[in-house]
Structure formats: structure tokens, C-alpha cells
Amino acid sequence: MNPRVTAIIVAQQGGEHLARTLEALRLQTRRPDIVLAVDNSVKGAAKPQLLAFGPAQIISLSDKITFGEAVELAARVIPVASSPDDFLWLLAQDSAPSADALASLLGALEVSPSVGIAGPKQMDWASPDHIREFGLTLTRGGRTVSLVTDELDQGQHDNLSDVMAVGANGMLMRQSLWHELGGFDSHLRDVDDALDFCVRARLAGHRIIVVPSARVLTAGDGVIGLPEAVTVRARKRIARLRRSAELYRRLVYVPGGTVFWHWLGLLPSAIIRSLGQLLAKNPGAVGGEFRAAAAAGFSGGAVGRARRSLKVSRRAQWSSIAALRMSPAEVRRRRILARETAHIIVHGEKRPVHFFATGGGWSVLALAAVSIAAFSPLLGAANLAGGALLPLGASPLDLWQQVGYGWRDNALGVIGAADPFAGVVAVLGSITWWQPSFSLVLLWFAALPVAGLGAWFLASRMTERAGIRAFVAIAYGLSPTLIIALLDGRPAAVLVHLFLPWLFFAGIRSARSWSSSATTALLFAAVIACAPSLAPALLAVWLGSVILTGRYVARYLAIPLPAAVLFAPLFVTQLLAGNLLGLLSDPGAVVGYAVAPSWQVALGFPTAGLGGWFEATAALPWAAPAASLLVLILVGVVAALAIAGLFSAHPIRAQIALGISLLGLITAVMASGFEVAFAGGEVVPLWAGAGLSLLWLGLVVAAATGMSVLRKFSVYPAVVGIVAVSLLAFPLLVTMNMGAAAVFAGNGKVLPAYVVAQAQLDPGVGTLVLTPQPGGGLGAILARGTGPTLDGISTLVTTRISFSTEDQRLANLVGNLSSNSGQDSVAQLTDLGIGFIVLTAPQTASGTPASSAAQSASNRVKTALDSNPDIDTVGVTDTGLLWRFAGGIGTAPGAQMPHSATEPLLFLIVGGQALVIVLTLLLAIPTGAPRGDIRPKRELVTSGIGSGRARESDSAKTSDDIPVGASDPLAGENDDEQN
């Protein structure tokens, strides 16, 4: 009997594609017996063309329907299949078949009755020698894989025959099969409809083959399947729909007993895959994961219908088609190939940095040598002390317990949010986990070279000239503000200086990659955590970036998010306390400094004394003016180069750098006027050095731009700049060796050794540390255990402007202890578990002797405690005079922290912060994953980078579809879904 072929052509648009398709149809060597056209175009735009072709019937529909529904409609109007040799040929407006396509397909079907469906080789519309698709299969986990994608057709796949499934485009099937299986699943609207149909056909006992000699062009108009994605948004949508279809099919295919468990697993798998998407720098796909899971999970009974229909039609076991699935080894091979391709795309254009070749190593080495020489008194130290330096907690666990929300040591302890700086300290201390405090020693020695390294890499983004890079590295590494922070013992300021170049290094690249954007966000949070006073300036820079960045603004928008999340609890607390400016306070121990006049700040010195120049020239006549002039000239050299940058070939860069520099200056000058933190009773201004780090970075970068004017002679100004900055820093660099630095090698103990020894036995024992104030008052700190730590200090405590009843209670105890008093101090000390009292040297403004009021307060405390018969004098210690109260033990009721009150908030706050940081971290970790969204596929084909090769190796569709690293835990369990 003569086979009867009914061609169904679905058109959604008229035009050139349709014309070419109809023309190809007309030129078929074996023309279809009946041609049915479904005109689904808007306002019937395709109708004239279809009419001109003259099909048997035109079904016109104004509402847009899917390809499956269109075929179903058309299949209803044709006569019922009377024999197995009645065929349906599915075509769309953009499926121009080669002249012998139908003949070849038909031939293949006619010779083997077991074959139910035959698919052509789908070729690219624009370049017809490339295969778009040639057979589909499933992985073990159920993911759809195209066997061949975007390959030049050299006949390499022509031996392919039996496949799991074929695409709908140009598919020739037995008409009876369509009715037997009930057509395409209406729930799979655009994705996997043909695949699902083919799988059901397979299970119904039919074979499915590809016919290499049959070729059908396909333009990807979106009539069959989804349209070719050109925008990021469309790519995201495709990924989502594919995932949704995959999950839906899984629910349909799995054995009945396990459906519920698979349904339950939808959400966890979406969460885990989302993390994978972040690792793959694909944060935009996260929403899609959840929407896909929701769409599959709440299909409105479609799963049930599909399962029933499958049950009815199924004749064969799942195991019978297992061999047609893609093997895991093949999946892996394709993934590796895809990754290699992506690497070529991502890194192919990257300029190598040449760290060693252009002298980066030498600059860093020189700075390391300077650092070791300058801080040689600290060599061999296990701990640092002096200034704002305090030891870190005894173990990383202690450090991390200080992060987030919880118990803050102060008067009698308060529950509150931690400074974000505690997180920075925790990370720092975890580097030397065996002895966290040692990390500060490393930081001190590494500060100069690491600052230089960061600046060098920043410079490598701007210039290839070794001289200029060296200048940037050395000038930033020898920045006076950094050295002063090191000499004065300000770890937060040192960290800011080290972070800033990396912040801009990553920030510059943020527009181009999610990884850089997330790295920038983390560094932004770290910088703000170390110096909240930099927040206004950096937010201004951020706002400028957001405004100036056009297309990739999304990657900038979220940069302040981690910082905001970390500061949110603190913000709320300070808001409620009516002390919002307290947020600006420098974290860590509060130590005052001699505020420099504004002009000295503008020259880059946060503290008075012009970086030691006044002292160095003290012996000379006209010392102060001479030193000022010299410093002005030295800084002027750099400033003049920066000004020259404005007239260079990169004026915008110089303008931005100088702008940032000026923001830093304003920050620094204003910081010295903002006094928000208290050291005992004295108000201490913000550290001006953080702003100066920003100033110096901007100035150095602008100067580097200025040097580039001289092109290959730029090495001369670079040398001049290096000499000027080195000379400028010289008095500071010798300060520590002259013994004038605040920092010294400590023993890691803040409290007297006697107390520390006791605290190791009784970690809860309280030590009252009393410090006479210049005004005659007493600063009182209640330390528990071995004493205050850098991570334990909270700005909530140091900036507090009002005192709680608990504080008043402690104050009252202190007042009475240091008085001739009738109060029963024994009961109080016992209740609070205070075992020791330390009277430290009076607090002084820098460089002045203790005031007489402080002296008399000191005497008063000493006298009162000495004559208190309940308190034993221990004696003089490094820290101060020590008394002991034998009844004070750590298990006292007043020494316990109230656990219960903290926990709900603790979990909420710590959980929320950890989530944001971990997600940002996942996004920031460079995984080298192929990035589907790096550029549209079309660009890939036409780009100059190995276009041909790229096409060959990018054979799998995985790059858009499932990024490497996104693992689906359920996929593995589903290996047996066919049973």
C-alpha cells in the first residue's frame, strides 16, 4: 500500500523563513500527500503566503498555541490513520527541508516497521553546513542532552541510527502513534515535548531513529521549542523552563511509590543547585531554580494525567531503553570539553600580569626588607602590645563566637550585636589558628609588602610599565599613614590600608564578572568593618560607579549589601540608643591620639608631628618651617605628578583617582573632628588615617597616570616619586628602632600574670580594671577571664552615651570600693564574681604627664583598697597595682550570662548574616566554571577567538544549561527511575 504522508506546517509569522520553507516543501522529491497548514500568526499575516502555496487546509487561529497543540488540532482534521503507513510530518515556518528529506525519512520508516519515528539532521539556517541538532537522549539523571550540537557536518555522525529521541522539527512519525500516545504532553509546552513523546513511543515498543541523509534547516524562530536566546533574560528563561521540564518528567517517569519523595525533594534540590549556581557565578539563575521547582511541583494534576497516560501506553521496561541514555563517562567528557571552551572564551583575551617579569617581585621584596628592618625590635615576638593592640581570643573558636550577636563584655556584660570587625579579626586569627594573636605579628611584618602588592596589582590593571608599577607599589607601601598606624598599634587602620587597593582592583572588574563583583562586595564589607568612617566616601564612589555603569549595573548594585547586612543589627541598636554617629566609631580598643592640624592631615599624616619630621629636624634652626617645607616638597612631587595625570592620555582615570583622593582628604579631616568613642571618660576622635589611606591611594594612582605621559621615559618620574616617598617615610621607618613607637613585643597578657594564671583555672573570674581619668574620675572595666581581647571589644560599649542600671551598679561598687565607705563591698564582689582589682597608671593625653586630679584619684583608690580588710594586696605588676578578693569566683550568679534571652535573636541575626556572607563568598570564589552568560552564542560563533574550534568542542549544550558545579543530589538517586 502506498504510504500517505500528511505534512503539518505551523506558521506563527509570515516572511522570508516561511517562504523558503514552503519553497523547499514544493521542491521535495517525494511530496507529501496532504499538506495541512496551521496559521497561528498575528492577524493572519502568514495566510497569504500559505494560501499561495495551496495546502489542503489552512487552520487559522488567532490565539497563540504551542506546537504540540497546533499539531493536535491539525491531526484531528485529517482522516484517522487507516494503516501503519500513514505518516505525519511535522514542520514549522522555519524548517526548510532539503529536497530529499521526506524521501529519506520515509524510506527509513518504510523498511523497518519497528521504527515509529524518524528524525532528520537539523542544520543551521544561516550556515547550512553546521548541525544544530541530531538526536536527543537523556542522562542517567534524566536531563535532556542533544547528541550533537553546533558541529560542522563532515559526515562524522552519519553512522548514528537508533536514538532515544529526536526533536520535533522535521519529525516523521506513524500517524497511529500520535493517536496512540495522545500527542505531545500539553504540560510540556515548549521544552522536551518531542523528547517526552519519543520516550513514550520507545516505551510503547517503537524504535526511534535519525536519518542522516534527511536534512532540515532550522532557524530557531521559536515555533518548535524555544526561540534562539539573545538576551540574558531569555537565557535565564530557557534554563528555567528546561529545568522545570526535567523535574516534571522526573515526577512522571519515576515509580509510583517514590513520587511523593521526589516531590518533597524539589525544594532541597533547588536550594543546593542554587548554591551551585552561585559558585558558577550565575546568581541570576537562582530565582529560576525555585520557579522551576514550583512549576513542576504544582502542575495542577498534569503529573497524574501524564502518569496515567504513560501507564496505559507503556509496553516495555525502562531498562530496555537504558542503553540509549548517555553514559556518565560521556557526560563527564562533554562537561570537560565545555569547560575548556569556556576557559578559552574567558581567559583568551586576558592580558597576562607578568608579576615577576615587570618587577612586582622586586618591589614587594624591597618592601619586605624595609618592613623587617623597620620593625626589627618585634622580630621573634609572639604577641604585640601597645596602642590599640590587644591579644586575640585563645582559639579560633573563641574568635568566631564573638561574631554576630551575643554577649559583649563590659561593665556587667550586655547582649548586643558584634562589630563586623569581629568577623575580620576572626578570619585574621584563624590564619594562625594555633595561636591567633600571632597573626598580628605576621600582619605587622606583612603590612608593607602586602600593601605594595595590592597596589602593584591595581597598577597592573592600568599600565604595563614596570617603573610605574613599582612606583605605585612602593609609594603605597610606604604611605606615612600606614607606617603611623603600624607604629601606633592600630590593627583596623592597617587592615584598611591593605584592603583598599584590592577593593579597587576587584571593583574595576565588577562590571565584567559576578566573581569580581562579589569579591568587591566582601572587600567593601571588610573595609567598612575596619573603618566605618570610610563608609560615606566609599558609598559616594559606589554611587558614582552605579550611575556611570550602564549595562552591567546589576553587578554593582549589590556591592554594599554584605556590609549593610553586617551593620544592620548595630544600626538598629545605635538607632534605639539615639547614638547613630556611634556607628562611625573605629572598632577595637579606643586609644586617643594627638590630632594633627588640617594642613598636616592634607599632607598625609594622621597624627601631629609631620611623621617625625619635626622631631628629626629639631636640632636645626628654623626647624618647624624647614621640616614643613621639606615635607611639602616631597609630597608636592607626588601631587604634581598627579596633576600631570589630568592632562595625560587617560584624563578620566586621573580625574576619578583625584576625586577619590579628595574624598579621602575630606574623610580624614572630618574624622579628626568627630569624637564618638570614649576611652574611660575621655572622648576620642575617629582615626584620620583611614581616610588618608584612600587619599594616598588616589594620589598614587593619579601620579602613576601622570607618569605615563612620558611613555618609555616614565621610569624617570617613577624613580623621582619613589625617592620622594622613601625620604618622606624615612623618619617614621626609624622610629621603632629608636624606641619611640607605641607598639612593642608583648607577652600576650593584658592583665597581670597572677590574674591570668588564676583565670586559666577559673575562666569566669572577674577583674575590675580601674584607670584614673585626667578629670579625677575613674574608668572602670570589668574583664572576665584572661582579660579583654581585640575581638571582644564592641563599639556598642565604647561609644555608649548613657549607662544602664547594670553599669550604674558597677559604678556604685567602684565608687564605694575606692572610698571610705559603709557599703558591704564583700557581698557585691562575691555576687559579681570579682576576684581581682587592678589599678592601672592614670590615663593621659598623649605625651603629657598624669594630671594631679588623676594622681589623687589613683591615691584614693590605692588608699581605700589597701585599708580594706577584706581585700588582699598582691602588689605591683606590669599592668598596675593588684588586689585580690578571695571570695570572687567565676561561678558567682552575677558572673553568668543569661543564655536564654539571646538565642532566638542570635540565630536570626547570625543566620541571616552568615547566609549573605556565604552566598557572596560562593559567588566570589573563582571556580573557572563555564559561564553561560559570558556572551551570546551568536557572538561566540562570529568572534575571532577560534570560532571553528570553539564550535567543535562546544558540542554539548551544557554551557547554557547546567553549569559545572551545580550538582543535583537527586539526580544520582534517580538512576533507577526506569524501574
Added chain:
Amino acid sequence: MTSKISFLRASLTGFAGLVGVGVATVVVAAACLLPLPAYTAVTSPVEVLPAAGEQSRVCAGPLLQVLPQVGDTTTYFAAGPATIFSDAVGATVNTRQLDAVNVTQSGSVTAPSVLTVPPAGEADTQPKLAGMQLQQVATEDIAGLAAAPCTDASSEAWLVGGATEVGRTTLLLLSNPTAVTASVALEIFGDNGAVSTPGATGILVEPGQQRVLSLAAYAPNQISPVVHVISTGGLVHAALQQSIIRSLVPGGVDIITPSASPNTTQIMTGVALTGLAAQDSGEKGLVINDLEPTIRIAVPGAEASDVVLTVIGGATEPVEIRTTIEAHHTLQLPFTGITDGVYTVVVTGSKPIVAGVRSVQAASSDGVVVVPVPVSSAAPATPQTPAAGGGEGFNGGTSGVAPQQSQAAQPTQSSPTITGGDFAWHASSLSLTGDTLIPVGTGPSATLSLYNPTSASITATLASPAGSDLTIVIAAGKMMTVPVSSATRYTLTGGANLHAALTYAAVGLGASVAISPTNQRGAAITVFPR
């Protein structure tokens, strides 16, 4: 065309560059010159008024004479009891005696007294308590008038005075009124620097005891010692008793009470100087002769101090002397160009210093001192003290006057006596803090001196129980003397920041009581809990 574009671009860059330079200049200038917004957080510190506790004032005890040595231990005997005159507000004064272990009992009261008042019930305010002792003796060994305030025991005391040359006896009186053993260390500075004092540490003073030590044992042959008494454990009341014998004639006696702790400013008021006309023609250099009044200054710190000495009189212009004192050294400066009168001496140092002043009252030309009859008749009949008084014993509030007078008269029964004059040590005082009780014991021509070191005039009221309130206005930087009645309990109100001293003077007799705020450890203290 291209050249046109590049020219345009170059001019644009140039223009933008100039604008950039301008903006940068303006911002830098503005940052350097303009007053930028500033903010200073303000906290309200916690002012703690200690719960009222028992208060005690320790008096130095009666004047002592060295008992001719028997065996190895030196013992002393009292030259009669000292008159104690006290006043309290809000409580009754109790008195107990310490155990003077080195002093042989000689019948009458020979031990130092401790005046105490219990905490004033539930009242928040600390009761006030003040006392002084006065004693006039005229024996073969010691003669003269000695007065001293009864003060709080402390852990540290700076005693400026005394001498250990031949004929000069200086005793260190250490009393421990507390319940804790005091371990005392001495640090002695002299005109040749710090005196090496082996054995001057770990001097134990048991609770409730007084120990008497001879300063010469630690620092012999010192013209101008300054003693730093450091006590750990219990607190001690430290004082020096200096007596002079010049060729068998007693040349005066005084009790030296602690000066203010090292500070860059030291103020001694109520310095009554007499006979300067005779001195002035004499030596002009450093004072080595204890017949001359002098200002003794010590620099306890490790750095030399420039010192400016200002002598302020009631009416005359201040006189200044400048010098430098080496570290750990003491120096005695003369009064030059000054006429007789009552003065305030202000010493300022570039480094912390301690200071005291010695005034000298020469005997009358015949060397006979007529011991004045106690001026009980000059005092109001019986002071009407408020109900707070009325204690027992000879120093009770309301009724204590009469017995004191009789005791005070006791040692003077053998008048007149030949003496070589008297001297008085003026300790530097601390500025007053609030209402101050000034009990004035019976003695010759008592004068209250008040000095205002501030830059604003101060108006204070001196109230006596008799009811006649005296309003005193003291101009900035000026001093004023007010004659006061003996055996009268005065109260000075509104006198915060003033320096005050009580001076007794007669021909060949002199004594001074520096009035410093008492119970400083009961005052409110500011605490900053962090």
C-alpha cells in the same frame, strides 16, 4: 579632519584638567582652612556618692622627748598631753587612743588620739568631722608651740620639714588606726639628692599602734630632708616632730603634717613672717640656717624642674623667685625683699614638686618667752553648738571647751621659761572642696588665712556658733587673713577652691595648721563604667 578632532580632544582634556586642578585646589584649601562640621559625643558620667562609713581622724599625739638611752632601744616619753579640739556635724565624736609602743607611759595621756564618728544612720551625706591638736611646752629639751591638724590616715604622705643635724631632733611618728598591718617604706630626699636609706622598708606598724622612729637613723646630718612615707596594707598617719636645741637652749618645736602630693603647683598659705628686717641683711643664697624662714622644695621625679616661687601678701605685690632644682634634690629658698606679714607661698614647677615653708619666731631680745595666758576669756562664754555636739570626754562637742583649757594650761605652769624662740612648718594644702569645719583650738592670736588661687573672686561665709556670720570676699589670686577666736568651732561655707590655714603666733611662739579637705575618700567620685 582627524587633526581637528584630536585638537578638540586635546583642548577638552586641557580644559577638564584645569577644572580638575581648580577643584582640587579649592577642596584642599577648604579642608585645611574652613571649620568643618565636628561632633563630640557627650556622656553623663556616673557620680557615685559613697555610702557613709565610719570616719576617723588621727592626731599626731603629744610632743615627745627622747628618754636617755638605756640599752639598745630608744624610748620616748611625752612632754604632757596635747589639747585636742574637734567638731563634727551629724554625729557624736568618739575618741580612742592608739597604743604608742615606743613611748613610756608617764601618767597622763601619752598616745595619739583617733577621733571617729559612726556613719550617720541612713543619711546619704557623709558626716563631717574635723579636729586639731595644740600643745605648748617649755622644758629643758623642747619648748615652743606645736599645732597640727588631725587628718585621715593615708597610704602615702609627703613630709616636708625636719632636720637631722646636730641639735636637731626629728622624730617620725607613724600611727596605724586601721585594722590591717601597715608596711611602711621611706624615701628620703635631701639637698644632695635621694638619701640612701637601707632598712627604710618594711617598717611594720601593727593595727592600732603608733611607732616612733628617729629620722636621723635613716638620714643623718640632713639640713633639708623631705620624707616620702609609703604604706602598703593598712594606712598610716605620718608626721614629723622636729625640735631644736641651740647650745642647750631649746629653739622651738613643731609637728610637721603631710604636704600635698607631688604636683606642679603647691600652695602654702598663712605663712606668718616676723623679724625679716634682721634676716634680709644677712645671707641671700640658699638657706642653710634654721633661724631663717625658708621655702623647702623637693623634686621627687626623675627630671629636674624649673621652679617659680611667688610670695603673695595681703596687700603687697607678689614677689617671684625662679630657679631650677635637680631631680631627687631638695632646696631651701629664702624670702627676700619681703616685709613682715602673713603671706601665701605658691610654688610652681615644670615637673611635679613638693613644698613646705618654715617660719621662724625669734625670741624676744631677753630670750624670755612670756607664755600667754590661754585666751579663754576672749572666747564667747559657752559656744552654743547645735544638738549634734554634746559628746563625752575632753573634746566633746558642746562642753569640751573648759576641760581643754585646763589641760592646755597644765604644761605651762612653770612659766616663764627661757627659750630660743620657735618655728612653725607650714605644709602645703589642698584646695577646699565644700563646707569646711574649722575648729580653732586655744592658742595665741589665732588667724585664719584664705587664699584664692582661681581667676574669679570667691565669696565665703565664716560662721561661728555664736551666730555672727562673717562674709568674706577674696579677689582672684589674693589672700586674706581673718582673726578668729580661740576655742571656737567655725564653719566655712562657699569656700570651695580656697586654700586655708590657721596660724598661731606670739612673740617667740608660732604654729600653723594647714586646712585641707578631710575625708577625701568619702567625697563623690565620677566613675565611667565601660
